Every structure is written in C-alpha cells, then in structure tokens.
Amino acid sequence: MTDSPAPWPAGAPDPDPQDDEALRERAVAALLTARERTTLLTDSVDDHDLTAQHSPLMSPLVWDLAHIGNQEELWLLRGVAGREAMRPEIDGLYDAFEHPRAARPSLPLLAPADARSYAAEVRGRALDVLGSTPLGGRPLLRAGFAFGMIAQHEQQHDETMLITHQLRTGPAALSAPEPPRAADAAVLPAEVLVPAGPFTMGTSTEPWALDNERPAHHREVAGFFIDTAPVTCGAYRAFIEDGGYTEQRWWTPEGWAMVREHELTAPLFWHRDAGQWLRRRFGVTEPVPADEPVLHVSWYEADAYARWAGRRLPTEPEWEKAARHDPGSGRSRRYPWGDEDPTPERANLGQRHLRPAPAGAYAAGRSPFGAGQLIGDVWEWTSSDFLPYPGFAPFPYREYSEVFFGPDHKVLRGGSFAVDAVACRGTFRNWDLPVRRQIFSGFRTARDA
Structure with missing residues (x-):
C-alpha cells in the first residue's frame, strides 16, 4: 500500500x-x-x-x-x-x-x-x-x-x-421523519437558463475529494436550459400512461432489449392495484406520491423519458455548471448555495429522511441560476460516460476509479437522501451501469438554449 x-x-x-x-x-x-x-x-x-x-x-x-x-x-x-x-x-x-x-x-x-x-x-x-x-x-x-x-x-x-x-422483504426495520415540503413549488419555473461560457469543473483544493474529482480544469459549455427540480413521479407516470414502456421509439436498442427481457412497465418497486400506482418503500406499501422525485429508474429509463418529453439528459459538465458556477463572481462554488457545508435547511442528506423531499423543496439550497435539489434527494443520471478529467492521476489506488473508466458506466451526480455529506460535494462523481435500478437514482432533463 x-x-x-x-x-x-x-x-x-x-x-x-x-x-x-x-x-x-x-x-x-x-x-x-x-x-x-x-x-x-x-x-x-x-x-x-x-x-x-x-x-x-x-x-x-x-x-x-x-x-x-x-x-x-x-x-x-x-x-x-x-x-x-x-x-x-x-x-x-x-x-x-x-x-x-x-x-x-x-x-x-x-x-x-x-x-x-x-x-x-x-x-x-x-x-x-x-x-x-x-x-x-x-x-x-x-x-x-x-x-x-x-x-x-x-x-x-x-x-x-x-x-x-x-x-429485503418483511416488515419495516427503519423509520425516519418526513422531509420538508416546498413552500413555493407552485410558482417555480419549470426550467432555468444556464448561459454559454466557461466554468471551472472539478477541484484541486477540496482536501477530501477523491481522485476522479481532480484536477480542476476549464470547460466551455454551450447555453442550455435545465429543470429546476428532478423529474417527479407524477410526470413519470404520464410517460407510463402514454405508452412509454411499449413504444420502442423512445428507447436505445440496449434499453429496449432490457424492457423486453424483464417485461418492465414502471420503476422498480412500483405496481398497479385497483387502478392506483403503489410502491414498496422500506417495508411499507404506499401510494406513489405525485410530487416526489421519481426513484429507482435506470439510465435507460431516464433517457427514454427525456426523449419522450422532447428533451435530453444533461451532460456531466452541464450538470456541474448548473450546480456550482456563480455567474456573479465567475468562480465555482463547493455547493449550489455557496462554500458552507450542507445543513438540514439546504439539502436532504445523511438518511435524515427515508425518501426524497417533494420537488421544489430546500429553497435555501438552490443555485445562483435557480435550480434546486442538486445536492441530496436523488442521484441524477447524466448522459455522460464515466471518464477521467484531463491530468487525472490515480490515488491512492487504481481500483477506486481508473478501472471503471469507459463507456460501460454512466455518471450520476448530486447524491441522494441516502448519502452522507462527507461523501457528497458539488464535484463528487458517482457511476454505475445503465441497467441499474436498485440504487437511489432519479434524473432531471435539459435542452439546448
């Protein structure tokens, strides 16, 4: 070692x-x-x-x-x-x-x-x-x-x-209080503009950042619009009811093969009973909440929804610019709200709650562009493959990141309610296979400006 x-x-x-x-x-x-x-x-x-x-x-x-x-x-x-x-x-x-x-x-x-x-x-x-x-x-x-x-x-x-x-099956073994609701969700715009221009991606100074977050480097990003909140269960339900899982045109060939092989009709843990969508969550069966970010969807499902909606998944640089760039100063923040560590008022982290907060929650955690819930609640799939940054050096061992680089893994950003603040930053990168559904994954969409 x-x-x-x-x-x-x-x-x-x-x-x-x-x-x-x-x-x-x-x-x-x-x-x-x-x-x-x-x-x-x-x-x-x-x-x-x-x-x-x-x-x-x-x-x-x-x-x-x-x-x-x-x-x-x-x-x-x-x-x-x-x-x-x-x-x-x-x-x-x-x-x-x-x-x-x-x-x-x-x-x-x-x-x-x-x-x-x-x-x-x-x-x-x-x-x-x-x-x-x-x-x-x-x-x-x-x-x-x-x-x-x-x-x-x-x-x-x-x-x-x-x-x-x-x-696991069986009765609930864990409990936690409900997350806060959004006070101003009804007046939030559906999307916000992130103007074209450079920003600093990654970090060279965050003391506990891991090797794949390094080094800091400049990225030029074209202008784009991005959702102010992750896609909700209600919005995703509209995709299902419009034949989302039966229309091949929304899916990549690999995604469509997954749908057919596993006979998918909805996110993992969802089922329909007496005309109502229900889900199992930590041993409890409950109605699917329409205003909560959708959870337990694969990259293929997120990508298919975005195509159906006439949009796309954000790239990893787009996601990070939306989350970290401060247009007033031109610098990249540690978090959307600034450089201060996360607090319960800013983000849903650390298993404090056992579910995402409703879309639009955590007004104190929004970025300068007005996008919220970029930290915590649900991991967000991006369209990007997991690749090294320019100047990457493995540390302290190759197996942490380097062996996973390539087109097989897609990048997720932002953490979830299941992630502790010590392992969640504006630069933190997660990755997984595009078929994975058991993880606490959701997404938001984007479009070109």
Missing part, C-alpha cells in the same frame, strides 16, 4: 500545524457519524437478515460490516501506522474485487458478533492512530485525507446497506 508517486492533490498545501486539531476533530466526527449509521443499519435487523442475501445484486449486510472494518485496518492501521495485520486470513474474503456480490454468501464470513467485534476493535485502534499522527507530509496524510477517505468509504457502504434494506 503506497502513496501516489505524483504530488497530490495539486494546489493543496499541507495544512498549518495549528489547523491539525481542527482537522482531527473533523475526521473524528466523520468517523463517528459513519459508525453510528452503520450500527443503526446492522442492529435494526436480526442475525438471519444480516447473513441472508436479499438480492444477488447486493452483499449480505454482515459482509459490508466486516469489509468496512477490514478496509479501515488496511489503510489506517497498516497503511498509515505500519502495524501488523490483525486478521490477515480474512483479507481475501473482504476484497471487493476478488469475489462478486452474488458469490459472497458462500464464503466463510465472520459471524455477526465477530464482525461487530472486529470492526469495533479496528475503530478503537484507528482513533488512537488519528490522535498521534501528523496530518501532513505524505499525500495520504495531507489534510487527514486517509481518515476522510475511510469515513467516505464507510458512508458509501452505509448507502449500499440501505439499498439492501430496501430490497
């Missing part, structure tokens, strides 16, 4: 020693927040649900739990502190590249009690390392990057485990 041979992140100086304490506090808070959520997700079900595979697309929850601990040990205890392996015999079991998800239940995994004990022991030692390690010098330690990377990794697996909770 080695640091990148290139200076990274470019343009980000080592923190002042006086900032060490603030960085440590931030890292500790991020790690504790992640572990609190991991505990909720794994303690809310019994051992049978922890060890069962609820879908071949997902790992058993107990695999995620031990994998979180194993990655923390690999990077923080062995990589940062140079300590001996605690349980080297399990490394292969929890290597995400060695065993596909469908095969993981057949592995000799740690039992739930052992997985909890292992993850807890690793965390205790990792906090000791954090308290005694200078946060500078090596790229892996600059601004506490390694600790931030592990906090993000755990939160990403927490999102994966929440997907597994959605896929």
Whole structure:
C-alpha cells in the first residue's frame, strides 16, 4: 500500500500545524457519524437478515460490516501506522474485487458478533492512530485525507446497506421523519437558463475529494436550459400512461432489449392495484406520491423519458455548471448555495429522511441560476460516460476509479437522501451501469438554449 508517486492533490498545501486539531476533530466526527449509521443499519435487523442475501445484486449486510472494518485496518492501521495485520486470513474474503456480490454468501464470513467485534476493535485502534499522527507530509496524510477517505468509504457502504434494506422483504426495520415540503413549488419555473461560457469543473483544493474529482480544469459549455427540480413521479407516470414502456421509439436498442427481457412497465418497486400506482418503500406499501422525485429508474429509463418529453439528459459538465458556477463572481462554488457545508435547511442528506423531499423543496439550497435539489434527494443520471478529467492521476489506488473508466458506466451526480455529506460535494462523481435500478437514482432533463 503506497502513496501516489505524483504530488497530490495539486494546489493543496499541507495544512498549518495549528489547523491539525481542527482537522482531527473533523475526521473524528466523520468517523463517528459513519459508525453510528452503520450500527443503526446492522442492529435494526436480526442475525438471519444480516447473513441472508436479499438480492444477488447486493452483499449480505454482515459482509459490508466486516469489509468496512477490514478496509479501515488496511489503510489506517497498516497503511498509515505500519502495524501488523490483525486478521490477515480474512483479507481475501473482504476484497471487493476478488469475489462478486452474488458469490459472497458462500464464503466463510465472520459471524455477526465477530464482525461487530472486529470492526469495533479496528475503530478503537484507528482513533488512537488519528490522535498521534501528523496530518501532513505524505499525500495520504495531507489534510487527514486517509481518515476522510475511510469515513467516505464507510458512508458509501452505509448507502449500499440501505439499498439492501430496501430490497429485503418483511416488515419495516427503519423509520425516519418526513422531509420538508416546498413552500413555493407552485410558482417555480419549470426550467432555468444556464448561459454559454466557461466554468471551472472539478477541484484541486477540496482536501477530501477523491481522485476522479481532480484536477480542476476549464470547460466551455454551450447555453442550455435545465429543470429546476428532478423529474417527479407524477410526470413519470404520464410517460407510463402514454405508452412509454411499449413504444420502442423512445428507447436505445440496449434499453429496449432490457424492457423486453424483464417485461418492465414502471420503476422498480412500483405496481398497479385497483387502478392506483403503489410502491414498496422500506417495508411499507404506499401510494406513489405525485410530487416526489421519481426513484429507482435506470439510465435507460431516464433517457427514454427525456426523449419522450422532447428533451435530453444533461451532460456531466452541464450538470456541474448548473450546480456550482456563480455567474456573479465567475468562480465555482463547493455547493449550489455557496462554500458552507450542507445543513438540514439546504439539502436532504445523511438518511435524515427515508425518501426524497417533494420537488421544489430546500429553497435555501438552490443555485445562483435557480435550480434546486442538486445536492441530496436523488442521484441524477447524466448522459455522460464515466471518464477521467484531463491530468487525472490515480490515488491512492487504481481500483477506486481508473478501472471503471469507459463507456460501460454512466455518471450520476448530486447524491441522494441516502448519502452522507462527507461523501457528497458539488464535484463528487458517482457511476454505475445503465441497467441499474436498485440504487437511489432519479434524473432531471435539459435542452439546448
């Protein structure tokens, strides 16, 4: 396990020693927040649900739990502190590249009690390392990057485990308050104009940004219109009722093949009963809410809807310009609302709610152009393939991003209600196969100006 041979992140100086304490506090808070959520997700079900595979697309929850601990040990205890392996015999079991998800239940995994004990022991030692390690010098330690990377990794697996909770059958195991409604949704324009011109995409200074977000670079973008909010269930229902899943002309050849093979008629978890569309959400069956962003749609479905609507999906640069560019100053913000960290008034993040907020919510989180809900609520498919930025350098390992670059994966942006703020920025890039529906994915549309 080695640091990148290139200076990274470019343009980000080592923190002042006086900032060490603030960085440590931030890292500790991020790690504790992640572990609190991991505990909720794994303690809310019994051992049978922890060890069962609820879908071949997902790992058993107990695999995620031990994998979180194993990655923390690999990077923080062995990589940062140079300590001996605690349980080297399990490394292969929890290597995400060695065993596909469908095969993981057949592995000799740690039992739930052992997985909890292992993850807890690793965390205790990792906090000791954090308290005694200078946060500078090596790229892996600059601004506490390694600790931030592990906090993000755990939160990403927490999102994966929440997907597994959605896929499991049986009564609800989780609960959360309802998200806020939109006070001015009725007067919001359907779309806003983002004028042509350059903007700065990506980052070279965000301390915990991951390799695929780097480096910052200039992009020239033609003018375009983009939806002020993600496409709603009500709007998507109109697509269904107009024959969206029966009209081949709206679909790419690959998308149409998926529709035919799986006999798709609606988003995942939707079904029709007595003339009404219902959905299953974390163990509860409920009417599909018309004003909520549509969820659990594949890239193919998002693309087909956009074609039907006479529009298109935004490109990744268009999405980021709409979310980050400040036309007044000409600079790119960290978030649509500015440089301040997310708050409950600005975005639906961190599993605070177990659903997206109605379209038009979070007025305080809108961009200078007037587009809202660009952070949180639903991951938003873009039309772009997942590709490296000019000057990309893998860090701290190729398998995080580089091996996924290419036309097979489409980019999603903006996070969802299932994403924690530590793993969601205006520059954060997610990617997945265009067939994926179990993820918390939605979309918004765009058109040329």
